[in-house]
Amino acid sequence: MKAITIPEPGGADALVLADVPSPEPAEGEVRIRVAAAGVNRADIMQRKGFYDPPPGSSPYPGLEVSGTIDALGEGVEGWAMGDEVCALLVGGGYAEQVCAPATQVLPVPAGVSLEDAAALPEVVCTVWSNVFMTANLLPGQTLLVHGGSSGIGTMAIQLAREVGARVAVTAGSAEKLQACKALGAEVLVNYREQDFVEEIKAATDGAGADVILDNMGAKYLARNVDALAMGGRLVVIGLQGGTTAELNLNTLLRKRAAVIATSLRARPLPEKAAIVAAVREHVWPLVESGRVRPVVHSRHPLGEAAAAHREMESSGHIGKILLRP
């Protein structure tokens, strides 16, 4: 089969289409003939050599796919050859075939095309596990999403809106903010022109955000803690603004607030299985009803993965970028 390999870490041209052996499903795994693969920031980090796949997993990039099951490993129940599915992966999605634990596979939701379903697993599992399972966002509370127009952001806005929360976003352009508004964001902050702490306080009568979903890490830590409401929860999922910063524990203590940081890829299989099961129970009905949808910005042939990475790195996109084998 063909797959995108990374012979040497580096720029977008480090992504090389090559002939590699087809993977064989281990016990408890299914093999998927890939219809589309989602592109994620983490793939760029892996390409640059900063985010190695966990030991024993596929060396190729790609954290989510959609496609058709074409082989079943020992002991797999609940899935059959030919099923149209999407799956959360630790890697290997930039390929014609990939194996996934059966517990990380979801049916393609009714009303979503086989290809577009590739835009769902990573963002839905990340948002659901962090914003709802970990930070416990409740109806009537305020969620601040940094990078509201990102793949993650476009899903976070929709899911928070659906549970009856109020959504604030930051983004770097008026066009991106308008896209966030169309998805349900009510408070729009252009971080290039406005201070998000001031804006979130002004929008909440000085209270602040109950939950913040953060992609910036160190650069935003102090301001995020300032922007939190009493009992607020800051969930850091990205480190685009660096890893090391000072934290004022007194501010945190007075607010009885929490700072949490998580990575989905490294979580043990049973935790991922629980997240995928929760997503199937709580999110899939929203997608099947048409109220929540994958936001797909562009599609590239698998062999042009470099162009897809350049597009993501230039940050011109709104929503997800897909690769088609």
Ligand SMILES: NC(=O)c1ccc[n+]([C@@H]2O[C@H](COP(=O)([O-])OP(=O)(O)OC[C@H]3O[C@@H](n4cnc5c(N)ncnc54)[C@H](OP(=O)(O)O)[C@@H]3O)[C@@H](O)[C@H]2O)c1
């Ligand atoms: N921990 C986990 O398990 C996990 C899982 C999935 C994703 N993530 C993280 O989630 C983030 C989004 O991932 P993605 O795949 O959806 O990537 P993406 O679509 O490329 O999104 C990155 C976003 O960062 C925004 N951005 C850049 N500088 C910013 C700033 N100063 N303030 C606010 N936003 C800024 C960009 O928007 P502008 O053009 O508006 O700047 C862009 O929308 C990444 O950091 C990724 O690593 C973490």
